[in-house]
Amino acid sequence: MNSTPLDRDGAGAGEVSVAVQDLVKRFGAFTAVDHVTFSTRKGEVFGFLGPNGSGKSTTIRILCGLLRPTSGRAVVAGFDVASDPESVRRRIGYMSQKFSLYNDLTVLENLRFYGGLYGVTGARLSQRINWALRMAGLHGREDSRTATLSGGWKQRLALGCAVLHRPPIVFLDEPTSGVDPLSRRQFWELIQQMAEEGVTVFVSTHYMDEAEYCNRLALLMRGRLIALGAPSELKLGAVQGDLMLLETDSLQRAIEAVRKLPQVRDAAVFGNALHLVVAGAADANQPIRAALAAARAHVLRLEVIRPSLEDAFVALTASAAAAEPIR
Amino acid sequence: MFGRIWQFVIKEFIQVWRDPRARFSLIVPPIIQVIIFGYAANFDVHNVPTAILDLDHSMESRELIARFAASGYFRVDDVLASRARIGQLIDRGRVALAIQILPGFAEDMRKRDDASVQVILDGTDSNTALIALGYVNQIAQQYQQDYRRDYLNRIAPLAARSAPQVMLEQRPWYNNNLEDRLFFVPGTLGSVMMVMVMTLTAFAIVREREIGTLEQIMVTPIRPLEFIVGKTIPYLIIALFELAVISVVGVLWFEVPMRGSALILVAGSLLFICGVLGVGLLISTVSNTQQQAMVVSFFFIQPAITLSGFGFPISSMPAALQWLTYLDPLRYYLVVLRGTFLKGIGMDRLWPQFAGMAAFAVVTLAVAAARFRKTLE
Numbered sequence: 001m002n003s004t005p006l007d008r009d010g011a012g013a014g015e016v017s018v019a020v021q022d023l024v025k026r027f028g029a030f031t032a033v034d035h036v037t038f039s040t041r042k043g044e045v046f047g048f049l050g051p052n053g054s055g056k057s058t059t060i061r062i063l064c065g066l067l068r069p070t071s072g073r074a075v076v077a078g079f080d081v082a083s084d085p086e087s088v089r090r091r092i093g094y095m096s097q098k099f100s101l102y103n104d105l106t107v108l109e110n111l112r113f114y115g116g117l118y119g120v121t122g123a124r125l126s127q128r129i130n131w132a133l134r135m136a137g138l139h140g141r142e143d144s145r146t147a148t149l150s151g152g153w154k155q156r157l158a159l160g161c162a163v164l165h166r167p168p169i170v171f172l173d174e175p176t177s178g179v180d181p182l183s184r185r186q187f188w189e190l191i192q193q194m195a196e197e198g199v200t201v202f203v204s205t206h207y208m209d210e211a212e213y214c215n216r217l218a219l220l221m222r223g224r225l226i227a228l229g230a231p232s233e234l235k236l237g238a239v240q241g242d243l244m245l246l247e248t249d250s251l252q253r254a255i256e257a258v259r260k261l262p263q264v265r266d267a268a269v270f271g272n273a274l275h276l277v278v279a280g281a282a283d284a285n286q287p288i289r290a291a292l293a294a295a296r297a298h299v300l301r302l303e304v305i306r307p308s309l310e311d312a313f314v315a316l317t318a319s320a321a322a323a324e325p326i327r
Numbered sequence: 328m329f330g331r332i333w334q335f336v337i338k339e340f341i342q343v344w345r346d347p348r349a350r351f352s353l354i355v356p357p358i359i360q361v362i363i364f365g366y367a368a369n370f371d372v373h374n375v376p377t378a379i380l381d382l383d384h385s386m387e388s389r390e391l392i393a394r395f396a397a398s399g400y401f402r403v404d405d406v407l408a409s410r411a412r413i414g415q416l417i418d419r420g421r422v423a424l425a426i427q428i429l430p431g432f433a434e435d436m437r438k439r440d441d442a443s444v445q446v447i448l449d450g451t452d453s454n455t456a457l458i459a460l461g462y463v464n465q466i467a468q469q470y471q472q473d474y475r476r477d478y479l480n481r482i483a484p485l486a487a488r489s490a491p492q493v494m495l496e497q498r499p500w501y502n503n504n505l506e507d508r509l510f511f512v513p514g515t516l517g518s519v520m521m522v523m524v525m526t527l528t529a530f531a532i533v534r535e536r537e538i539g540t541l542e543q544i545m546v547t548p549i550r551p552l553e554f555i556v557g558k559t560i561p562y563l564i565i566a567l568f569e570l571a572v573i574s575v576v577g578v579l580w581f582e583v584p585m586r587g588s589a590l591i592l593v594a595g596s597l598l599f600i601c602g603v604l605g606v607g608l609l610i611s612t613v614s615n616t617q618q619q620a621m622v623v624s625f626f627f628i629q630p631a632i633t634l635s636g637f638g639f640p641i642s643s644m645p646a647a648l649q650w651l652t653y654l655d656p657l658r659y660y661l662v663v664l665r666g667t668f669l670k671g672i673g674m675d676r677l678w679p680q681f682a683g684m685a686a687f688a689v690v691t692l693a694v695a696a697a698r699f700r701k702t703l704e
Contacts, residue, residue, distance in 0.1 A: 100540040
């Protein structure tokens with residue numbers, strides 16, 4: 001508990017841009033953030049994954065100085081968010097789920113307004129506005145009312161407004177909610193570009209495919225950090241044993257049959273197949289086939305697969321729910 | 328610092344200008360209000376529907392009734408034959424007043440006894456009843472005086488000429504004809520300014536909270552004071568524009584005189600607007616939605632207008648309420664408005680009002696600034 005965040009989660013070498021230690025946020029009797037500790041490196045895409053109400057937004061708002069922590073410490077860009085929020089605000093960009101733009105202003109007016117608030121002026125402002133227009137693909141639509149833009153454009157414009165002042169750290173709170181898949185992909189390319197330029201991108205999501213793009217992921221549940229690591233680490237660490245894919249002509253009879261086997265630790269339906277967690281694939285193969293034959297379920301496919309992030313997420317949340325307190 | 332405030336001023340003006348409803352509501356409703364108050368707000372009574380029950384049928388009773396009908400204050404709709412009708416007519420609201428002359432009225436007059444006339448009033452509208460009663464009194468007195476003078480002229484012409492009388496000479500200052508609109512038009516200006524500035528300011532901030540831009544602004548390096556100044560300057564300018572529009576309508580259309588200095592009027596208005604801006608800001612700190620802001624502002628607006636002296640004289644209020652009026656910025660502003668428009672008095676007389684408004688503005692703006700933090704809690 002008293003160790004520094006660096007020791008604990010192994011953010012490793014490189015400049016630390018966000019360091020959070022034992023962060024707690026209570027609203028009355030409700031604990032929204034429960035003793036969370038982690039840190040991020042410069043240039044890292046750091047993902048916050050978790051169901052609605054898990055404390056993602058609350059944590060991000062604390063890091064932006066919008067909410068005061070109940071206890072614990074959060075240092076962003078070298079400044080404590082509780083004692084010096086103004087120094088933090090000059091060094092961060094923040095984009096909320098709502099894409100906080102003025103719908104009755106034009107694209108250009110929105111950019112000028114936010115640029116002015118961040119103190120970006122003169123030649124630098126026009127250069128940054130140019131950059132933002134290019135980034136958002138809005139050249140030629142400068143004078144359109146923001147209300148007339150579709151979701152993907154609004155989202156990129158909101159990002160442009162949030163980073164006009166070139167902040168070293170950017171917080172994106174579910175930036176892709178309500179945006180079509182193509183725009184989501186384009187948006188993630190922008191995130192990767194920013195990270196390559198050395199910007200730390202802090203992003204919350206509940207899309208598994210987006211989580212794969214992150215360098216590291218923090219998995220939150222009910223305000224607690226239940227896992228932290230690169231997506232590959234989480235996938236390997238979450239599933240104890242091997243993961244097998246079973247395709248059969250009768251899911252119902254198959255799942256009943258394999259669940260009775262001592263070799264099968266867990267069985268879950270994934271699409272039109274089953275995912276089975278077994279201690280060792282070699283030992284489990286024959287008993288599974290025998291049990292399925294007895295249950296008159298034909299095996300179309302049975303093989304060892306690599307766990308997906310979704311498998312890891314399901315396994316981690318299940319074990320966290322079963323074994324409170326996880327810490 | 329000025330750069331950030333300037334950004335806000337530009338943005339607010341663009342938003343107000345682009346919104347057709349906002350543009351409309353800044354110009355049309357204030358003018359309509361002034362016109363309505365200029366014409367409709369009238370304490371005086373004319374043509375009160377009146378019923379007459381003359382049971383005397385004498386020359387004297389007919390003479391008295393003729394005087395009522397000719398006064399212009401009463402409209403004799405019904406000449407009745409029985410007492411029972413009076414109750415029906417007043418219950419139905421057909422008449423507000425019934426004058427009943429009992430048998431023997433003329434005879435009593437001739438015998439120089441006291442002759443009585445009964446007046447029945449609908450007291451639900453106490454103000455109209457009171458004023459109408461005053462006119463009834465006036466007409467009856469005049470009739471009695473004329474009757475006595477005729478009588479004296481007949482029996483003792485010399486004595487009649489030397490009988491002393493108190494003559495009342497009325498000289499109402501500032502409003503020679505005692506026209507109510509001269510009282511109400513400046514008052515309406517004050518109340519319209521208060522309602523507009525307060526709701527516009529409160530709504531402008533709460534709307535940003537609703538659409539989420541307030542959260543975005545809070546993560547920028549803007550200081551709370553810059554935000555407050557940038558957000559309120561546009562509405563201060565708009566309020567001065569309102570002042571000009573309503574003043575022009577008042578002076579040109581309703582012939583309200585402008586006897587004082589326009590400079591004092593603008594200075595007093597600025598102080599008043601600042602105080603009301605402070606209230607609007609305070610409302611925005613306690614409201615999460617525009618609906619809440621609406622409800623909260625009504626809690627302030629209603630008592631503020633009632634206690635301001637807009638319609639009811641402060642001097643007739645109970646002592647506790649009179650003290651409460653000192654917390655009402657509109658109270659001071661109305662004195663400044665009526666003082667400059669009608670009386671033409673200067674700062675030597677108006678400074679206490681300026682002090683009152685300045686104190687109110689300092690307190691509300693300071694509390695609003697202290698309450699406005701850049702956090703969501």
